[in-house]
Amino acid sequence: MDGKIVNLKSKLEIYKAMTAGANFADCPVRDVINGINGKWSPLLVMALAEKPYRFGELRRLVPDISQRMLTQTLHELQRDGYVHREVFPTKPPSVEYSLTDLGRSMFVPLCHLVQWAELNHDAVREARAAFDARM
Amino acid sequence: MDGKIVNLKSKLEIYKAMTAGANFADCPVRDVINGINGKWSPLLVMALAEKPYRFGELRRLVPDISQRMLTQTLHELQRDGYVHREVFPTKPPSVEYSLTDLGRSMFVPLCHLVQWAELNHDAVREARAAFDARM
DNA sequence: TGTTGGCAGTCTCGAAAAGAGACCAGCACT
DNA sequence: AGTGCTGGTCTCTTTTCGAGACTGCCAACA
Known part of the structure; x- marks a missing residue:
């Protein structure tokens, strides 16, 4: 199970970084990605990228988040x-939340992903509809 | 130093697209992002970006995924x-899983995010350690 | 004086999702 | 006849999530 994945260079390195580790602590990418890809994390980062917000403002901005999840996600x-x-x-x-430099630098690639999502939303919805129709 | 990196109109529109919607169906970005940011989805996409894999290969490749989650995530x-x-x-x-064109196009921004994660892993770990030390 | 409302959370409880592992049919090798 | 490989499904338990009640503080209002 080890010898078959040795073909590419850059992608392979990333891939190895994601999978090679025996556990989480040894895998930097999964460690970081799992902190970003929560249900509410990207949304809050996008919101705070625009400008700093207070707790209650964020709550009103994202109506379908519970206080519990807002507190917890901001804490993380x-x-x-x-x-x-x-x-x-x-x-x-009053408590104000704002993005740090690290947060802003993370926002850049996140933003690319979000832009992709916007552009390809229709394709995804179509694929989903076609798939569901076949079932 | 205030959020001036982000005052482009396109980004604001994206932000509005993420938050303005009253519910999920009206928000394309959340709809798509939530399909990508599962716990295992990015990992599997990264793996399949390298080359197609079979079910059992993926299972061995990602040792800490359960069959149940592998089936389910691949299905999604x-x-x-x-x-x-x-x-x-x-x-x-035998069943082979491979990325479609849509998957490969999504892989591009995802890969940027993963590269960011690789580069900034140390910063995140330091921030985490500093935060935990203060508690 | 009592009441109401905003602020930033915490607490509790039921529901939903994830993880572990048993089980399945079919075929090959020994 | 037994073992192992294929790609899964089924059940059970643990973890996480979501909704909403509750806290303490203060200000404005009646």
Whole structure:
């Protein structure tokens, strides 16, 4: 199961980086990707890429996220260094979330993926419809 | 230093496309992204981008995926038009999975994201360690 | 004075999804 | 006759997710 995958160069290296590790800690790509590809993470990064937002603003912006998931996802994004959390000691203390430099640099490739998604949405929907029709 | 990297109109339109929709069906980007960002989808797409694989090969290639999840993820990828499934009537019938043109075109931006992940893995791990140390 | 409402969350509980592993039919090799 | 390989499905358990109630603080309103 080891000798058959030795054909390409750059792609193979990436591929090996994703699969070679015996576990998660040894695989940088899966480690990082799994932090990004949560259900709400890309959405929040896209939102914060536009401008910083407060907790309640984000909640109103993404109506179908629960507070629990918003708190948790922001916490994870903060932990991984994508998001900066700042508390302002106003009368009711307000909390502002903004993208760090790391977050902004991650936003670039993410944005490409999102652009692809926009362009190819119709193709995907068609494929889906054709597939469902055959079943 | 404020979000000036992002003040292009195209990006704002994408952002609006992600957040404006009242529900999922109206938001093309979320619809497509949610099909890509599963736990195993990117990994399998990366693997199949190298060359077509059979079911058992994929299973051995990604040792920590369960058959159940492999079947299900491949099925979803096929439904969305990224993956082609072909059955060969050999003695024990073998099934080969390969990327479609749509899958290959999606692989391009995905690959950028993966490359970013590879490059910035250390930064993310450092941020994570620093964050955990403070708690 | 009591009430209401906004802020940023936390807590709990039921539902949905993921993971582990048994099981299936058919065929080849020993 | 037993073992192993093919590509899966079925069931059971654990993990995660989602909805909504609840907290503490303060300000405005009646």
